[in-house]
Amino acid sequence: MRCLECNKEITHLSNEHLNECCGLTLQEYAIRHHISLDLLVSESMVAAKDNSASFSLPSRQPDARAQSVMAALVLMDAFEQQQEFLVLNSEVRRLDQLLWYLRELQVYGFQYRQEYTYTDSSHRVIANNCIKTMRAYEHKFPDADLIADVELYTAVVVAQAGEIHSDYVFLSLPESKPVENFIEQLTQNYQIRWIRLNSYNKPDHVLYRTESLEDAQRLLQLVKTHLQEIPCASDRFFAQTANAVVSKELVFDSAHFITDHPGKCENLHGGRYNLNVKVGGRIDPLTGFVIDYGYLKSVVKQRVINRLDHQTLNFVCADLGWRSSTELLNIFIWEQLIDYLPGLQELQTYETTQSYCVYKGPSLEQIQKGELPDVLKHFSRPELGKSLLRKLLRSEQIKDLKVVSQ
Numbered sequence: 182m183r184c185l186e187c188n189k190e191i192t193h194l195s196n197e198h199l200n201e202c203c204g205l206t207l208q209e210y211a212i213r214h215h216i217s218l219d220l221l222v223s224e225s226m227v228a229a230k231d232n233s234a235s236f237s238l239p240s241r242q243p244d245a246r247a248q249s250v251m252a253a254l255v256l257m258d259a260f261e262q263q264q265e266f267l268v269l270n271s272e273v274r275r276l277d278q279l280l281w282y283l284r285e286l287q288v289y290g291f292q293y294r295q296e297y298t299y300t301d302s303s304h305r306v307i308a309n310n311c312i313k314t315m316r317a318y319e320h321k322f323p324d325a326d327l328i329a330d331v332e333l334y335t336a337v338v339v340a341q342a343g344e345i346h347s348d349y350v351f352l353s354l355p356e357s358k359p360v361e362n363f364i365e366q367l368t369q370n371y372q373i374r375w376i377r378l379n380s381y382n383k384p385d386h387v388l389y390r391t392e393s394l395e396d397a398q399r400l401l402q403l404v405k406t407h408l409q410e411i412p413c414a415s416d417r418f419f420a421q422t423a424n425a426v427v428s429k430e431l432v433f434d435s436a437h438f439i440t441d442h443p444g445k446c447e448n449l450h451g452g453r454y455n456l457n458v459k460v461g462g463r464i465d466p467l468t469g470f471v472i473d474y475g476y477l478k479s480v481v482k483q484r485v486i487n488r489l490d491h492q493t494l495n496f497v498c499a500d501l502g503w504r505s506s507t508e509l510l511n512i513f514i515w516e517q518l519i520d521y522l523p524g525l526q527e528l529q530t531y532e533t534t535q536s537y538c539v540y541k542g543p544s545l546e547q548i549q550k551g552e553l554p555d556v557l558k559h560f561s562r563p564e565l566g567k568s569l570l571r572k573l574l575r576s577e578q579i580k581d582l583k584v585v586s587q
Contacts, residue, residue, distance in 0.1 A: 336407030
């Protein structure tokens with residue numbers, strides 16, 4: 182066969198040849214030349230067992246830099262146990278970032294592998310890029326709270342676990358005391374405040390979001406030098422890329438009634454609502470997404486659908502108790518989602534195929550400044566019932582009124 186990179190005739194294509202030829206891996210070669218990986222990987226390479234005898238622990242001791250990188254990865258519970266190995270996996274788009282970790286962590290015995298498996302669900306060969314070391318070397322790892330270089334440590338956490346949406350930084354981290362201490366240290370020492378959110382995709386994790394845009398800027402300023410050093414991380418947080426808007430449609434069935442409405446809608450009735458949630462922003466160069474559809478679906482399902490589906494909207498909350506119109510419903514839904522989706526652009530709620538409402542609400546920053554639409558809040562305002570006119574309700578005439586019916 183002919184190598185499409187160096188144009189030489191070779192007996193078979195291998196990672197060894199490509200490393201000398203062009204620096205690509207087999208997976209990258211397959212992607213670049215849009216060839217199925219199944220045609221490049223031999224049967225003997227699929228599910229091949231790694232040789233533990235090829236691993237050894239260097240005699241030199243980890244320096245402060247290696248300890249900071251490793252401690253940050255330990256904090257994030259980044260390593261997966263696979264038989265006698267500890268493995269850090271990575272997507273192919275982040276291969277250079279993985280190799281940066283390898284360079285920093287060779288003192289802990291790590292080696293790079295591109296491993297191949299065949300799965301019945303995909304019906305094709307899947308490549309996995311990882312660095313791995315022996316579980317027997319784990320005693321050499323530092324504790325998660327051993328922070329020799331706080332800026333480098335924080336940069337690794339942001340690079341590995343962080344995403345940026347509409348200029349807010351999100352971190353998905355395991356729920357643990359060291360993580361809480363780390364977040365508290367950023368708040369106390371660097372005035373970087375965080376909002377704790379539910380991590381709907383990872384039940385054992387917590388989703389932290391910088392409280393404000395200013396907090397995100399302080400965080401990125403703290404780690405900017407190191408993020409620019411870590412391959413791929415700088416692209417994720419600083420590169421200029423195209424913008425797009427994505428939409429997710431979800432359906433829920435609810436009943437409602439419109440109080441004081443001179444028509445049939447005053448009566449309790451039900452129907453099927455189609456909700457389109459549109460989120461816009463910069464396309465992440467490491468994922469190719471504005472936002473993962475799976476995350477978007479999870480947030481909307483947990484924050485909205487599960488709360489409204491097969492419920493009477495008027496009894497869900499005080500904000501909808503008076504009028505559960507699609508207009509007010511959209512405002513309510515917006516307020517449930519904006520903390521998790523700061524790139525929220527628009528909601529479309531269809532009550533029927535002919536009747537729907539389009540709503541574009543305030544940004545997260547505007548809401549944080551108190552610029553909330555007050556049309557929802559009349560019946561939940563604390564001053565309701567405290568006007569002087571309410572004294573009329575305590576008059577003798579009012580007390581003597583009787584309920585009558587026809």
